[in-house]
Amino acid sequence: MTRPRSASSADRLLDAVIPVLDILQGQAVHAVRGDRTRYRPIGETYPVSSDPVALAAQFARRFSRLYLADLDAIAGAPPDWKTYHAIRSTGLECWVDWGIRRLLQLENPCLSPVSPQQCPSPIRPVIGLETIADPQEFTSASARTLCHNTLFSIDLKHGTPMRSDDELPTVEWVNLARAAGIRQMIVLDLAAVGSSEGPAALQLCRDLSSHFPDVDFFLGGGIRDLGDVASALDAGCRGVLIATALHGGGIDWKPSQQAPPRLRP
Numbered sequence: 297m298t299r300p301r302s303a304s305s306a307d308r309l310l311d312a313v314i315p316v317l318d319i320l321q322g323q324a325v326h327a328v329r330g331d332r333t334r335y336r337p338i339g340e341t342y343p344v345s346s347d348p349v350a351l352a353a354q355f356a357r358r359f360s361r362l363y364l365a366d367l368d369a370i371a372g373a374p375p376d377w378k379t380y381h382a383i384r385s386t387g388l389e390c391w392v393d394w395g396i397r398r399l400l401q402l403e404n405p406c407l408s409p410v411s412p413q414q415c416p417s418p419i420r421p422v423i424g425l426e427t428i429a430d431p432q433e434f435t436s437a438s439a440r441t442l443c444h445n446t447l448f449s450i451d452l453k454h455g456t457p458m459r460s461d462d463e464l465p466t467v468e469w470v471n472l473a474r475a476a477g478i479r480q481m482i483v484l485d486l487a488a489v490g491s492s493e494g495p496a497a498l499q500l501c502r503d504l505s506s507h508f509p510d511v512d513f514f515l516g517g518g519i520r521d522l523g524d525v526a527s528a529l530d531a532g533c534r535g536v537l538i539a540t541a542l543h544g545g546g547i548d549w550k551p552s553q554q555a556p557p558r559l560r561p
Contacts, residue, residue: 309522312527312529312534314536314561316365316538316539317348317363318335318363318367321368321533323346324348325337325344326338327366328489329486329488329489342543344543356388359388360388361390361535362390363391363392363422365499369395371392375392375394375395386539391419393425395427396422396427399434409495410475420445422449423449424451431469431472431556434473438502443477443483443524447480448482450484452487454487458486466500467507470504470508484516484517485517487517487518488517489517492546494520500527505531505533514536514537516536516537516538517537520546525547525551538547
């Protein structure tokens, strides 16, 4: 029998939650085990809007950060900058994976907080292991400059790095990202996404957090409830990425009447 959590305990755990939006052809979709052929608008599964901006506005009433996966861009389409900035304008710190293949893609005025006339809402890019073209990108002379505001996503399937062109172990990927100055990383097992079967990569997060105390790790995939959030924090993670449990009721998040303060652009 699960012991009831106090309001203060639940609030602390909710503060560690980063809501996830997967967008495909302009709609928020329900991600299922990394099989993108099965993704459908989230409104077909849960009583919520499939409009990503409307969903982000709801999340902004309780949370301060949001992770956004642009599935079209990850597959090779141009990034959907309009949607990214509309979401960022809700006041959320927006982490975006748009399928970065080369670090030179980070040389973009839309990412710079010193160009408000061009893009008033800067975002934080997520470099995914699934799409980065070459591990040596992280060792280039300009890597530290280009990666100063980025996160690295360790994309897995059933615990195995999602790469077909190399056999680097997860630890080596972490070392490469650290060499580029990245100190915030996501451990995301796509085979567990949308499964509600529990966090498949929990032990990996525990091991990585112990081995790399200078890195903040965030866990994603399979989170069912606040008990799983607590387990992730106990394992050394700094936060968890969640979609299904927020929409499906596994986690009872109650937006307050007042939104958190907006981040400065």
